[in-house]
Amino acid sequence: MQTPSYTFTPTRSANEALLHALAERFGAQLSTAQAVREQHGRDEGSIAAPPPDAVVFAQSTQDVADAVRLAAAHNTPVIAYGAGSSLEGHLLAIDGGISIDLSRMNQILSINAEDLTVTVQPGITRKQLNEALKHQGLFFPIDPGADASIGGMTATRASGTNAVRYGTLRENVLALEVVLASGETIRTGTRARKSSAGYDLTRLFVGSEGTLGIFTEITLKLYPLPEAVSAATCSFASIESAVRTVIDTIQMGVPIARVELLDGPTVAAVNRYSKLNLREEAMLLMEFHGSPASVQEQAQTVQDIASEHQGQAFEWADTPEERTRLWTARHNAYFAALQLRPGCRVITTDTCVPISRLADCLLASLQEVQASGIPYFLVGHVGDGNFHFGYLIDPDDSAERQRAEALSQALVARAIAMDGTCTGEHGIGIHKMHYLPEETGPGAVAVMRSIKQALDPQNILNPGKIF
Amino acid sequence: MQTPSYTFTPTRSANEALLHALAERFGAQLSTAQAVREQHGRDEGSIAAPPPDAVVFAQSTQDVADAVRLAAAHNTPVIAYGAGSSLEGHLLAIDGGISIDLSRMNQILSINAEDLTVTVQPGITRKQLNEALKHQGLFFPIDPGADASIGGMTATRASGTNAVRYGTLRENVLALEVVLASGETIRTGTRARKSSAGYDLTRLFVGSEGTLGIFTEITLKLYPLPEAVSAATCSFASIESAVRTVIDTIQMGVPIARVELLDGPTVAAVNRYSKLNLREEAMLLMEFHGSPASVQEQAQTVQDIASEHQGQAFEWADTPEERTRLWTARHNAYFAALQLRPGCRVITTDTCVPISRLADCLLASLQEVQASGIPYFLVGHVGDGNFHFGYLIDPDDSAERQRAEALSQALVARAIAMDGTCTGEHGIGIHKMHYLPEETGPGAVAVMRSIKQALDPQNILNPGKIF
Numbered sequence: 004m005q006t007p008s009y010t011f012t013p014t015r016s017a018n019e020a021l022l023h024a025l026a027e028r029f030g031a032q033l034s035t036a037q038a039v040r041e042q043h044g045r046d047e048g049s050i051a052a053p054p055p056d057a058v059v060f061a062q063s064t065q066d067v068a069d070a071v072r073l074a075a076a077h078n079t080p081v082i083a084y085g086a087g088s089s090l091e092g093h094l095l096a097i098d099g100g101i102s103i104d105l106s107r108m109n110q111i112l113s114i115n116a117e118d119l120t121v122t123v124q125p126g127i128t129r130k131q132l133n134e135a136l137k138h139q140g141l142f143f144p145i146d147p148g149a150d151a152s153i154g155g156m157t158a159t160r161a162s163g164t165n166a167v168r169y170g171t172l173r174e175n176v177l178a179l180e181v182v183l184a185s186g187e188t189i190r191t192g193t194r195a196r197k198s199s200a201g202y203d204l205t206r207l208f209v210g211s212e213g214t215l216g217i218f219t220e221i222t223l224k225l226y227p228l229p230e231a232v233s234a235a236t237c238s239f240a241s242i243e244s245a246v247r248t249v250i251d252t253i254q255m256g257v258p259i260a261r262v263e264l265l266d267g268p269t270v271a272a273v274n275r276y277s278k279l280n281l282r283e284e285a286m287l288l289m290e291f292h293g294s295p296a297s298v299q300e301q302a303q304t305v306q307d308i309a310s311e312h313q314g315q316a317f318e319w320a321d322t323p324e325e326r327t328r329l330w331t332a333r334h335n336a337y338f339a340a341l342q343l344r345p346g347c348r349v350i351t352t353d354t355c356v357p358i359s360r361l362a363d364c365l366l367a368s369l370q371e372v373q374a375s376g377i378p379y380f381l382v383g384h385v386g387d388g389n390f391h392f393g394y395l396i397d398p399d400d401s402a403e404r405q406r407a408e409a410l411s412q413a414l415v416a417r418a419i420a421m422d423g424t425c426t427g428e429h430g431i432g433i434h435k436m437h438y439l440p441e442e443t444g445p446g447a448v449a450v451m452r453s454i455k456q457a458l459d460p461q462n463i464l465n466p467g468k469i470f
Numbered sequence: 471m472q473t474p475s476y477t478f479t480p481t482r483s484a485n486e487a488l489l490h491a492l493a494e495r496f497g498a499q500l501s502t503a504q505a506v507r508e509q510h511g512r513d514e515g516s517i518a519a520p521p522p523d524a525v526v527f528a529q530s531t532q533d534v535a536d537a538v539r540l541a542a543a544h545n546t547p548v549i550a551y552g553a554g555s556s557l558e559g560h561l562l563a564i565d566g567g568i569s570i571d572l573s574r575m576n577q578i579l580s581i582n583a584e585d586l587t588v589t590v591q592p593g594i595t596r597k598q599l600n601e602a603l604k605h606q607g608l609f610f611p612i613d614p615g616a617d618a619s620i621g622g623m624t625a626t627r628a629s630g631t632n633a634v635r636y637g638t639l640r641e642n643v644l645a646l647e648v649v650l651a652s653g654e655t656i657r658t659g660t661r662a663r664k665s666s667a668g669y670d671l672t673r674l675f676v677g678s679e680g681t682l683g684i685f686t687e688i689t690l691k692l693y694p695l696p697e698a699v700s701a702a703t704c705s706f707a708s709i710e711s712a713v714r715t716v717i718d719t720i721q722m723g724v725p726i727a728r729v730e731l732l733d734g735p736t737v738a739a740v741n742r743y744s745k746l747n748l749r750e751e752a753m754l755l756m757e758f759h760g761s762p763a764s765v766q767e768q769a770q771t772v773q774d775i776a777s778e779h780q781g782q783a784f785e786w787a788d789t790p791e792e793r794t795r796l797w798t799a800r801h802n803a804y805f806a807a808l809q810l811r812p813g814c815r816v817i818t819t820d821t822c823v824p825i826s827r828l829a830d831c832l833l834a835s836l837q838e839v840q841a842s843g844i845p846y847f848l849v850g851h852v853g854d855g856n857f858h859f860g861y862l863i864d865p866d867d868s869a870e871r872q873r874a875e876a877l878s879q880a881l882v883a884r885a886i887a888m889d890g891t892c893t894g895e896h897g898i899g900i901h902k903m904h905y906l907p908e909e910t911g912p913g914a915v916a917v918m919r920s921i922k923q924a925l926d927p928q929n930i931l932n933p934g935k936i937f
Contacts (some may be wrong), residue, residue, distance in 0.1 A: 008681045012883070037901075050726055078692040087874065100510055114723070115824060115826060117721065117824075117825065117826035118825055118826045118855075119715055119721070120824065125739065147623075150587070159666055160664075160666040160670070162668070166664060170666050171640070173664070173670065173673070174637070174641055182768040183913075183917070188913070189910075189911060189913035189914045189917060190910065190911060190913075190914060191914060192891075192912075193886075193889050193891050194824045194889040194890070195632060195824065195854075195855060195856075195890045195891040195892055195894065196824075196825075196854045196855060196890070197627075197629055197638050197856065197891075197894050197895065198627075198822060198891040198893065198894060199627040199628070199639070199677055199820075199893045199896060199898070200889075200891045200892055200893050200898060200902075200904050200905075200909055200910065201677075201898055201910065201914075201915070201918050201937070202674060202678055202907060202918045202921060202936075203640065203673045203674060203676065203677050204626070204914055204917060206640070206673030206674065207669060207670060207673065207674050207921075209670065209815070210666055210670050215669075216721065222663055224728060226723070227721055227723040229723060235586035239916060244893070246770075250584055253586070254583070254584065254586070254694055255694065256693070256694040256696060256697070256760075260626060261894065274767070285857075293723075294767060294771075296763060296767055297763075300763055300764065304761075312540070317777065326785050331526045332802040340809050353666075355662040355663070355664055355665060356662055357582060357584075357585040357587065357620065357661045357662065357663075358584065358585055358663075358742065359582060359584035359585050387662075387663045387664055388585075388662060388663060389662075389664065394872060396918055418662075419660075422660050422661040422662070423660055423661070424659075424660050424662040424664075424665040424667045425665075425667055426665065426666045426667050427662065427664050427665060427666065427677070428664065428666050429666060430666040431667060431668055433665075433668070433680050438667075439667060439668050441654075442660070442667055443657065443658075443667065443668065444657060446650075446654055447656045447657060447658060447668075447671060447897055450650070450656060450671060450925065451668050451671065452670045453924040454669060454674075454921055454924060454925075456924065457920040457924035458883075458917065458920065458921075458924065469668050469669075469771060470668070
């Protein structure tokens with residue numbers, strides 16, 4: 004498998020006629036300013052591409068439908084834009100086209116507290132949503148770290164630290180309103196919590212990375228804010244002992260809400276960045292949700308398991324302030340690591356393996372990155388078997404980039420051999436495209452392509468992504 | 471909306487050349503005996519059709535692939551058959567064709583206790599699976615009542631009494647091996663617990679009712695057997711109070727494992743059939759899973775909530791024998807009801823609504839069925855908002871069938887108006903086909919059709935189902 008190089012020469016850029024038609028329809032909602040285009044032409048990943056030709060700031064489903072129809076009439080790509088926090092080049096206009104910015108469509112359309120559902124527009128971010136929910140005693144648990152838009156999270160099938168208990172966007176979207184490539188709008192489900200009514204279009208669109216349709220409404224499951232929450236850290240002499248603790252915890256049926264792994268050097272970076280004094284060893288960062296008695300029981304069970312695996316320095320964070328400090332530090336691990344190498348770019352891995360293989364997969368890959376000499380960080384949503392290496396590369400050193408990509412490839416090959424996936428939560432985008440057939444086999448990719456062809460025969464929806 | 475009448479004239483029956491080719495390939499694994507064909511040509515539903523032209527007893531993925539290839543070469547339908555327990559006419563050979571019986575493919579291929587996963591062949595039934603798992607302290611919770619095959623449950627996106635806590639087949643299938651209409655075999659996922667690698671083909675195939683492919687391997691999530699289990703019944707003067715109890719329970723975040731509703735007359739039928747002495751009022755039948763302390767706490771919370779809603783006669787079933795007796799009685803409600811009218815057939819409804827609308831939906835429909843004079847039963851997976859009326863009709867009285875179908879239509883229309891679905895867990899099959907566009911709108915059905923067309927251009931996989 005060759006590491007691809009990323010140079011793009013757009014062939015389907017918006018022509019004058021399309022730009023004119025868009026300007027007529029959208030007026031001040033259209034921008035062709037260089038700065039606006041550039042802002043919409045990059046994400047948090049390591050790949051660069053020419054910016055889109057124009058940006059439409061959509062304010063309604065009708066806006067999205069009209070923008071798609073106009074683009075389709077000119078055979079020009081359209082790319083949905085939420086918060087720009089994707090990591091794999093999802094929103095890059097590699098073949099030219101129009102960016103549809105959904106950030107102004109950030110309203111909550113209805114909260115149904117009795118049903119534990121909410122319907123939102125796609126541009127709302129997860130923090131905006133939770134801010135609005137908290138006075139009702141409800142929350143939307145999925146937390147990928149970044150303050151991503153709900154539309155973007157839906158498009159990448161995102162998850163994060165709470166998924167071990169609450170699932171991913173796959174489990175938490177009940178229904179979508181979607182604008183198709185034709186400009187037609189459909190609904191893919193109802194507010195019923197389960198359904199056997201025909202093909203599961205909701206799940207087909209969740210994780211489709213903007214290639215099958217653009218979401219204009221999203222109905223999500225909500226959860227009651229837990230009566231009690233407690234967080235804890237525990238240090239281990241080895242990554243293996245930490246992972247073993249997690250396996251036993253899950254096998255005991257403890258409904259742990261979060262369980263994150265950091266390796267020693269990453270804890271050191273976090274300490275430095277966030278002014279903490281965590282023990283600089285492999286660490287589990289955990290959270291328990293439930294009734295006060297249940298939280299106490301869960302925590303005691305896990306503490307007992309950790310002791311059996313020589314866990315040390317079990318420490319509690321019971322107040323909201325302590326917890327926030329700890330989780331903010333965890334979420335800032337990425338930025339903490341960046342400080343290790345000023346000016347670097349990060350190539351992030353996202354493999355996910357069956358948890359029984361996690362220690363093997365982690366340790367072999369850790370050995371390789373340490374041997375390479377490339378600075379790195381390591382964090383893991385270890386309850387799901389999902390972890391991220393970040394390789395901190397010099398963006399001007401193409402040889403180093405190649406070495407980092409080779410590390411990533413070795414890791415992905417290892418994860419696939421262990422019946423795992425190249426991406427647990429970030430998506431394929433451009434950057435992981437060459438891994439997909441390796442993981443699924445060519446037959447499954449052919450099925451995906453035939454669905455894409457059936458739903459978007461002109462290939463105008465975020466072309467060049469996934470496959 | 472007209473109630474459809476069900477008369478079928480097959481146009482694509484297997485010709486001599488296909489039967490000859492099948493006999494040559496499958497020898498004694500092929501049957502054209504009338505009794506075998508008839509057994510494979512009916513399900514538990516109310517619709518009759520001519521039997522399939524032949525039955526292939528598949529013993530391997532290769533058998534399935536070869537049978538599909540031969541059928542495709544002769545443009546003849548193929549219909550997967552598991553346990554024959556579907557309710558909506560799913561396996562009826564309405565346009566002729568070959569039934570592929572998968573019941574001999576009932577092996578467990580691997581159990582991964584650390585990962586809480588199992589890979590099975592499709593013909594294994596849920597009871598066979600749980601029998602094999604229990605010595606490992608694990609179980610597969612989804613329980614639709616019937617001892618259905620896992621393949622059939624996957625094909626209908628089944629759920630049942632445990633779904634309120636453990637989800638449906640949608641949430642519990644990790645990966646599939648599928649034989650496509652071309653005879654080609656693909657895999658749709660890995661054993662990783664989450665993935666963002668391309669379109670969610672697993673979820674697309676789950677619930678596709680045999681119309682997109684035939685499953686030959688299924689990887690499922692498992693759960694640790696709960697340390698403690700407790701069941702309880704509680705009676706209510708009104709259905710509304712029972713439903714209100716459930717809403718409050720779920721809003722409190724109590725992780726109740728099962729919560730079933732029966733109305734008074736249905737309790738009476740159950741008492742008679744299963745020799746029980748349950749109070750003949752609206753009743754909740756509940757189960758709690760967890761640690762002993764957690765089970766006790768959950769039960770206490772629910773008992774308190776029930777008291778607030780004038781729940782009476784809260785009774786416990788703590789021993790496995792008592793619990794089994796109670797749940798067997800619940801599962802036999804269907805057969806108990808049949809005794810109310812010997813020789814009847816049952817038209818079963820399966821609507822699922824947001825729980826805040828459940829009482830309204832139930833009560834209005836109850837009034838209608840009572841006014842109609844048609845004997846009925848009523849059971850509900852009330853934590854999910856899903857419930858079943860069974861209308862007990864005289865199969866020879868077509869006017870009565872029409873009246874029962876009219877009751878069903880009124881109920882479905884009501885559920886859809888409440889943002890619910892016509893089927894929570896039974897699937898569309900033939901019998902609910904006319905409800906689908908009403909529920910999803912024609913645009914979503916067109917998307918489903920275009921996917922079907924892309925994956926099965928000859929329309930040989932279980933044609934005439936879903937749409």
